[in-house]
Amino acid sequence: MNIFFNMRGTIVRQIAEDRALAEAAMNPPRRTSSPPRRTSSPPRRTSSPPRRTSSPPRRTSSPPRRPSSSPDDRPSTESVQMNNSSNSGVILDISTLKMAEVDTEVPPLPPRYRFRDLLLGDQTFQNDDRVQVEFYVNENTFKERLKLFFIKNQRSSLRIRLFNFSLKILTCALYVLRVSLDDREDVNGDPCAKCQNNSTADSADINWCVIFWVTRREPVWAIQVTVALISFLETMLITYLSYKGNIWEQIFQISFILEMINSVPFIITIFWCPLRNIFVPVFLNCWLAKGALENMINDFHRAIQRTHSAMFNQVFILICTLLCLVFTGACGIQHLERAGKRLTLFDSFYFCIVTFSTVGYGDVTPQIWPSQLLVVILICVALVVLPLQFEELAYLWMESQKLGGNYSRHRAQTEKHVVLCVSSLKIDLLMDFLNEFYAHPRLQDYYVVILCPTEIDIQVRRILQIPLWSQRVIYLQGSALKDQDLMRAKMDDAEACFILSSRNEVDRTAADHQTILRAWAAKDFAPNCPLYVQILKPENKFHVKFADHVVCEEEFKYAMLALNCVCPATSTLVTLLVHTSRGQEGQLSPEQWQRIYGRCSGNEVYHIRLCDSKFFGEYDGKSFTYASFHAHKKYGVCLIGVKREDNKSILLNPGPRHIMAAPDTCYYINITKEENSAFIFKQEEKHNKGIPVSGLYDAPSRLPVHSIIASMGTVAIDLQNPSPPEESSKLTLPTENGAGSRRPSIAPVLEIADSSAILPCDLLSDQSEDENNQSDEEGSVGSDFVKGYPPNSPYIGSSPTLCHLLPQKAPFCCLRLDKGCTHSSFEDAKAYGFKNKLIIVSAETAGNGLYNFIVPLRAYYRPRKELNPIVLLLDYPPDNHFLEAICCFPMVYFMAGTIDNLDNLLQCGIIYADNLVVVDKESTMSAEEDYMADAKTIVNVQTMFRLFPSLSIITELTHPSNMRFMQFRAKDCYSLALSKLEKIERDKGSNLAFMFRLPFAAGRVFSISMLDTLLYQSFVKDYMIGIARLLLGLDTTPGSGYLCAMKITEEDLWIRTYGRLFQKLCSSSSEIPIGIYRTESHMFSTSESQNSINVPQGEEHRERGESWKEKKAHRNSTTSDQSEHPLLRKKSMQWARRLSRKNVKPSSRAERISQQRLNLYRRSERQELSELVKNRMKHLGLPTVGYDEMNDHQNTLSYVLINPPPDTVLELNDIVYIIRSDPLAHMPEESQTGQPRRNQQDFVSETRDETHL
The missing domain is CATH 3.40.50.720 (NAD(P)-binding Rossmann-like Domain)
Structure with missing residues (x-):
C-alpha cells in the first residue's frame, strides 16, 4: 500500500509540473535581473520578447523528491529561477504551483478518479478550467457601432433618414424663401455689383452677373450654412461607413456629387465672406430628399415587416420624380430668367406644368438661351426617365392583378x-x-x-x-x-x-x-x-x-346512392334540403306538379330552443311524437329531431319516451325559420264571415322575386287548418272539438307516452319470424344471419354500425359471383336463386368509400326478408384488404367487368336487378375539354336505358349540367319545354335551376358537387352535417332514428290525406313522415319519343287509374294526373309547344300513315335489341325468361314533395319518407340483456300490422 501511495504521489507531481511548464511556455514572464514578484496577475511580456534556448526546458531538470526530505535539502526557489533564467530565458514561479502542499502531504485525486466526485459532479474542478468566450467582438469596434446605428438598425436608421429628409426639405424651403426675398437690382456689394444691372429683353445681351450672384440675407445664410455643414458631415460619415474598398465608386455617385455641390460652397463662405451671395443651386436638394424619402419608406416597410409594397413604392417613386422634375425646372428657369424676362417662381411653375402636360399655351416662355437649353434638357430627361418608370408601374400593376393584392x-x-x-x-x-x-x-x-x-x-x-x-x-x-x-x-x-x-x-x-x-x-x-x-x-x-366541420365526399356519395336503392330519390331529397331556396321555383308554370314540387323544395332544416319558440313552446312536458304531430297540424312545420342541453348528440325522432324540455333545441323542416315568420290569429273571425283564408302552401307566392342575395322576407303562417284554395277540392283535417269525419281507426297521439302502448318495432322480431316461418324460409340463408358490428373496418374513422352479419366470414373465393369454387359451384346470378332483386354497383375500383354503400343496406334495422343481394361490378379486381372488410356481410359479391360489356352485365344478373348504380370513375373525372368528363358514362347509361328499359339506373355525374343528357330524347317536346323552364329559373337567380330535369326529380341522377352546399350551409347551420349523416346512416347515435320509406297501397287509401297519415304513424308506431315520393303517368308525345313500343301499356295503365278513380269518386282529390284535368292538360301542352316553338298542324291521313310506319320501324328496332340480348344470353348459357318479363315504364315522371301541407291527398304508389325511431330504444330490458320472451310473437305481429297500416 505504501508503494501504491508513493507511486500515486509521484504521478500527481509529474502532472502538476508538466502543466506548469506548459503554462510558462505559453505565457513567459518579464525578463529581469531581480527576483520576480509573486502577484496574482500573470507575468507580462516586456517590449522585447525573451530569448529562448535551442532546447526546450526538460521535464527531468529537477528530479522528483521524496515527501520525507526536509526543506533545507532543497535548493531555494530564487536560485532555481536564476539558473533557468540564465539558461533558457524562462522564469518559473514554483510557488504558484503550490508545491509546498505537495511536499507535505499527498494531494487529492482529480474528480474523475474519485467515486464521490463522479456522483456529485466535478463543479469545482471544471470551474478552474472554464474559459469565458465572448461572441461578435467584431461589432464592438467604433466603426461597427456607428454602422449599426446609422445603417443596420431599422429604427435608428429610419430616424436618421427622417432627419436627413427634413434637412433637404428645409433647404428647398429656404431656397424658395430666398427667391421671394431676392432683389435683382441689388447684389449687396458683390464683385459684380458694378456691372450693369439693367438688362434688356434681348436674349443676345445676357447679364451674367445676376445669374452668378444673388441677394442672400444674413439669417437665411446662417441657416443654410448650418444645414450645409450638418449635411456635409453626415455625408462624409456615411461614405466612410459604406466604404468597401473602392473610394472612386462612392465619390462619383450622383448623390455624393449633389451633396458636395449644395454644401461645400456654403462652408467656403464661412471663411471667405465675399462669396456669401454666390448662387448655389440648393433646389437640387429635392432629388436628395426624394432618395431619402425612398430609403425611409423602405426602412419603414422593413420595420413593420411589410414585404408586398412594390406597387406602392413604384407609384410613390413616379410621383416624386414628377414633382422633382417640375420643381427643378421651375427653380432653374426662374433663376436663369433673372437675366432675361424676370419670371416669377409661380410663372416658371406654370410654364413647367403646361410644358410637361404637352398643352403648351405659349403665354409664358423663356427668352434667353440658357433657360431654353434647360427646358430642352428637362424634356429629354423626362422622355428617358418617365417611360421607364411607367413601364415598371404597368408591369407591377399587371402582376398585382394576377396576385390579387x-x-x-x-x-x-x-x-x-x-x-x-x-x-x-x-x-x-x-x-x-x-x-x-x-x-x-x-x-x-x-x-x-x-x-x-x-x-x-x-x-x-x-x-x-x-x-x-x-x-x-x-x-x-x-x-x-x-x-x-x-x-x-x-x-x-x-x-x-x-x-x-x-x-x-x-x-x-x-x-x-x-x-x-x-x-x-x-x-x-x-x-x-x-x-x-x-x-x-x-x-x-x-x-x-x-x-370544426368535415365533409368526406365518398362517404356521403356512396351512402346516398345506397339509400337511393331502398328509399327512392333520397339523393334528390337531401339535395333539396341542403340548398337554400324560397320555394318560388316553377310557380308561374301551368303544370300542377311543377308548382307543388317547386313550392315544397323551399323547405329547409332550422333550429330553435323550445323555450324561445312559438311553434313548440306549448309542448313543454309533452312527448316528442305529440309535439311533432301537433306542430305539423297547427303550423305546417315538421319536427324531426331534438338535442338535450347537456348532450351534444342530435337525436332524430327519439320516440314518444322523449319528453320535451324548455332547454331542448328543436330541429324542424319548414319554408323559413320561425324568426322570419309572422303569425295571424284572425282565422276564426274570417271563417265566421265566410272569407276564405289561404294557407302557407295554397295561394301563389305573395313575396316578390328578389335576387339570390336579398334578405328573406316575412312569411305569414295561419294557425288553424288551411282552407282549400280551389273549390274545396282538398280534405281538411278534423278539428279538435270532434267536428268532421275522423275515422275511428286513427288513434289520437298521446301527450305522454304510455309504456304499454309503445310497441316495439317489428324489426327486432327477425328471430321469431324465422322460427314461425321456418317452412317458408327453407333453403334460405337468412336464418343464419346475426347482428353485430363489422369486425374489420377498411379505414380509420368509420362510424361503427350494428349490421346483419354472417356467423362466420365467407372465404374470398365465395365472394366471386361469376366463378365457382370448392364451397359453391354457382357461376351466375340465376344459379344463386335470390328471392329479392339485385342491387348492382358499377365502379372502377373497390375503394374504401364503397364500404359505406354496403353498411346502410345491411344495417340492423333493415328486415332480413328485405335484404337485397349486392353485386359489385368492378373494372379492377379488389384487393384482399377490401375483401377482408366485406366478407362478413351476407349476400355481397363482386365480379370483374364493365358496364360497356353486355356479357358482363348479363353475367352479374342485370336481368334480375332492380337497381343499377353507376359510380363516376376517377380516371374520367378530368378531361381536356370542360364538361366532357361524363361523356363515356352518359353514352353507356343511355345504351343500358335502351337495352333494359325497366331497369332503374342511378347515375353519378361529375358535372351537374350534364344531367340533361340522361334518358335523352332528341325530339321530345316536353323535355325541351323543361329546358326552357330551367333557363328561366337560372336567369331569376335560383340555386335549384336544375331541379325540374326529370332524371334529377326522379332521383335517377346525382352529382357530388350538389352536396358542396352542405359544407357552406354549416357556416350558418352547424348541425347540418350531423343531421345529414344521421339521415344517410353514416352515424348511429343511441336513441336516434333512421330514414326509411313505406309505400301507399290500395288498402291504405282510406287515410286520404297526408295529415291523417301523419297522425296514424305517430299514434301507432311513433314514426315521423317528412315527405312523399310521387310517380305519375305522363304521356310524352309519341311522335317525338324514341321508345314508344309500350305506349299502349301506358294507356292501359292510365285507363286503370281512371277506372280506379271513378270507383273512388267520394275522394275529392287534387291529384296532378293530367288525364283528370283536360283543361289543365291542354294548357300544359300549349305551354310546352310555346316554349319549344313548335307549330303542330292538324294531322292528315298521310301523316298518320307516316306515323304508323315510324312506329313499325321503332318496334322492329326494339325487337332487334331484344334479339341481341337474348342471343348473348343463350351464348352465355343463361335463361331468357326474365328478359321477356321486363316492361317499359318510361312514360312516367316522379318527383319529391318535402313536408307537404297536411291536406295533400295521398295517391296510389306514393312512397312516404319516414324517420323511424330507434328499435333498440323500445326494447324491454329483458330483450336487451338477451333473455328470451315467449310472448314476443303476438306483440310483433300486432306491431307489424300497425306499421304497415
Missing part, C-alpha cells in the same frame, strides 16, 4: 370576411359557393377572400368584375402553405376558412394530401379560425379530424 388589416378588423382555399378555381365551384353563401340574410356584409395558387381564370375574372361580386369577393393568388400569403388573406382575423379539394384530379389521394397540408397550415397560422374542410377519400378523414 392584399386584404388590409384595417378591413379585416372592422369588417367580417371568410377565406376560401382551393387548388384550382372553376366557375361552377365559385358560383355554387357564392350563391349558397350569400343566400343567407345575415351574411350579406361578409367578404369572401379567395386564396388560390393558380392564376385567375378568364371566366372567373369576368364573374368577379360584375358589380354584384366585385365589391365583396377578393381574389388572391398564393399558397395556403406560406405564412406570407395567409397574412395577405388575414387568416387570423377571418370568421371561417373553407378548404376545398379538387375532385377533378386524376390522383384523388394526392389531392387529399394537399388539402390536409392546407388544413394543417391554416390551423398552425390561425388556431382560432374555424375550419370547414372537404376531403375526398374516407381514409384521409382522420388527418383533419381537428377541423
